[in-house]
Amino acid sequence: MMSVSKRELSLPGEEPDTDSYPMQSLEHTWIAVEPPLPARGAPEPESSGPLDSHPPSFESAQYDIVLRRQRQRPSTGGGVKCSAAPSRFINLPSPFEFSGWGTMSRLELGRDELTRGEEDVQRARGAASLGQFTASAIAGNAVLGSVFYALPAVASVSGVYSPISLSAAGCVLFLWRPIMEELASALPISGAPYTYLLNVSSKTLALIGAALLLLDFSATAVVSAATAMSYLGGEVTLPFSMVCEDGIRDYDAPRKFLLKYRCSVISADETLSRGNTQIRTNWVHGTEDLTAATTARAIFDGICLGVLGLTGFECVPSYVSSIKPGKFPQVLRNLHYPALLLNSLAMLFVLAHVPLGTIVGQGNILSVLAQTVAGKWLRTWVVVDAVIVLCGGVLTGILGACELFERLARDRFLPRLFTFRLPGTGSPACSVAAFVAFSCVLYASSGARLDVMSKMFSLVWLTVMALFPLSVLLLKFSRGRLTRTPRTPLFLAPLTLAVAAAIIGGNIAVDPSIVGYAAAYFLALAAAFQLTMKKVRVLHGLLWAYDQYRVLTRHAWTRTCGENLAAAVSHLRKQPVCVLVKTDEINVLIHSLLYVSQNEETSCLKLVHFYDDEIGVPSEMEANWKILDEAFPEITVDLILVRETFTPSNVAALAHRLEIPTTLMFMSCPGRDFPFGIAELGTRIISL
Known part of the structure; x- marks a missing residue:
């Protein structure tokens, strides 16, 4: 393995393309070259400085790759997380299938929001009458x-x-x-x-x-x-x-x-x-x-x-x-x-x-x-x-x-x-x-x-x-x-x-016709419920069928239908959901996103972590959030760090702040030492 500077890699008579290197502070780029075999009995070569130092570790190399892949991430979020994978749409632009980059923010709940959250919890407790x-x-x-x-x-x-x-x-x-x-x-x-x-x-x-x-x-x-x-x-x-x-x-x-x-x-x-x-x-x-x-x-x-x-x-x-x-x-x-x-x-x-x-x-x-x-x-x-x-x-x-x-x-x-x-x-x-x-x-x-x-x-x-x-x-x-x-x-x-x-x-043995009656009603109602669950996918399929015929885009009324379908899909996918996370472990976070991807038809996910000044934010939370935001191009993953303790009233206050009902806030299964009840939180449990 040998080290070659960026200027040495450029062609004669031209300046190196520094824009293709996201980390401007890097002085060298590593290229795998098979070193010559030393002569029998020859002493090991001594290190002569930084150019002969060992290559970066696997961990830092992977981190550098993540940084290079996200070099186009806007600092304020937005944009489009396009992928190199081919699109199923022929005439519609590819960004239609993708979402924008997520953002990280820190927030503190206001007094009015905390008051409303406490009122919601007391109202829920009073409902059990x-x-x-x-x-x-x-x-x-x-x-x-x-x-x-x-x-x-x-x-x-x-x-x-x-x-x-x-x-x-x-x-x-x-x-x-x-x-x-x-x-x-x-x-x-x-x-x-x-x-x-x-x-x-x-x-x-x-x-x-x-x-x-x-x-x-x-x-x-x-x-x-x-x-x-x-x-x-x-x-x-x-x-x-x-x-x-x-x-x-x-x-x-x-x-x-x-x-x-x-x-x-x-x-x-x-x-x-x-x-x-x-x-x-x-x-x-x-x-x-x-x-x-x-x-x-x-x-x-x-x-x-x-x-x-x-x-x-x-x-x-x-x-x-x-x-x-x-x-x-x-x-x-x-x-x-x-x-x-x-x-x-x-x-x-x-x-x-x-x-x-x-x-x-x-x-x-x-x-x-x-x-x-x-x-x-x-x-x-x-x-x-x-x-x-x-x-x-x-x-x-x-x-x-x-x-x-x-x-x-x-x-x-x-x-x-x-x-x-x-x-x-x-x-x-x-x-x-x-x-x-x-x-x-x-x-x-x-x-x-x-x-x-x-x-x-x-x-x-x-x-x-x-x-x-x-x-x-x-x-x-x-x-x-x-x-x-x-x-x-x-x-x-x-x-x-x-x-x-x-x-x-x-x-059924007493009267076999019972199966026919029950199955007919059940299948009709179950199909209707499944359509309500898959409504975005149904509209997506209709939009795909529309996209297959370019002639439909030539007439004003058919073009309007396509635009309305696209607007309906976009509107439904922008309805946010929230995942309450306690740890920064990448396997826990990715399982949460997989659940959202498979069960919720949304492109807007809020990843929320409650913290206090004494413990602070987990060290790998931000880095792992960036990886997840890149791994799911169809979902905008926002990281929100809330400076409050995790209590039912604070969760209800956050629901008012984000305008997301607590029934669409997901969390992992609490343990025996968890001081609150599931009914008080009103959230959904999505993992062990």
Whole structure:
């Protein structure tokens, strides 16, 4: 290896091109030349000065390369980070695909911003105001109201074994409760299981969960409303959109529980007075010509359909951020035990008073039971109660859908219009209107058939319930450092998934057409959600197709269309996101940028590091930021150093300063010693 000066490399009669050398202070350039072999026995040559010194180390040579590659970086940012790679566009200029160079800045949060940030944190803490009974009442309308359409379905396949099937179906929920408690403790964020999947996996899987969840909420509302109408014989048309606007805070699950308790007491009294003649008769007729195999199949089919008596539990995590800390397990308990006892006892009393032939062919079993044991007055009470409570189930679906719509809007899947609330009541009018319209389309597309909606509802609900063990399995693998209590055993998640798969298979075996109904609705909604996620890529594809035909640029109106497409792509890609980083390790930083590149359609990324004067900024933060800014030519990476401590209020203040919602601020998984909760920060977790 020998050293040659820059002047020695120039041709005779011309000055060396000093512009091609970015580092003006370098005196020499190193060229690899094979040195002559020394003679045998000759002494080693001695160093004669700087020209014979050793070449630069690999580390400094690589650093020099980075400096030379970034010699055109503007000091104030901007410009275009063009690449030598060929462009896919023929006629459009190549810079269209690239972004400008990022900038580094230091900022201090102002007093007004800090005040607003503290107010946001206090408002979020104050939103968790629901106690165990109020929170139970919200989902209680759907959970306890599901008995009106679960009992007839179970009786049609299980007959006299229906109480056994309903009891076993209720016990299945013991597998789900600890899983749901662990998820709610780790991620107490509304919109679950969509938000669970968003924080433990990719956006694609999260959107699949959102599609299933929206279908479940809509099916809950439609089936509840249609069942209520069936109790009135189709004579009353109930505008449940108006009910949602005016009564979204009115819940009557406790009253319904008392009425069912009263019916049970009357039925028990009648059973004691009349004896067990009817139930013995039903048992004899129901067990004729049954073998052990057919009996087991009847009980299993009843279990598969009996889980519909638990619908509504999936709605509780959707508003978990509104429940007081530590009350979520009690809410699940308050819903589980009444559903377990009342469903089984109600079916037992039906068998004790109503002939089996009437039970199998009757849709309004409870009203028949009421008239049998007490007469017309109790039947009227049951019908009125069914209508009111099932309308409450509509409200439960509305509430869950509104939380989901708002979360999707904050994540930029839906327009910001879905975050708007009426000034007086605080009602999410746009979300309610959209949900009602979607539910009407769903019901109309089924031919206004309750049986079709019920089939779709059963499979969708079971699939949504399967998302909870899947989420906790991904939580343990991808976000194991998150603090939560309790921690379920690892085997419980795959066991619950296997049980969910068996129940789904049993429902399909009872009626294979269920797959077609559910798949049609799910695929349509999932495709719509995927389009909202890939909207920039869709527009990019349309722009590419436009660019392939040069003749389109010759006419004014087609040229205007192309310009509008380019402007739309540019506008959508300029919406910024933020990554909160603690370390300057290049592997951590590059994984964060890869997540943004794969999951967010943006060309504007803010890399933010909070620091104080005592510790200072990590030594390699600036150098590694420059490398990342060059490595992603399609993203402008800005480095922002914030001279503040990392607290929820300061993060909220920074969100106001940068005009980026906290839901679009990403961070790595905090450890056990992290003093704040994920719900307080409102950020998304994107790495282990």
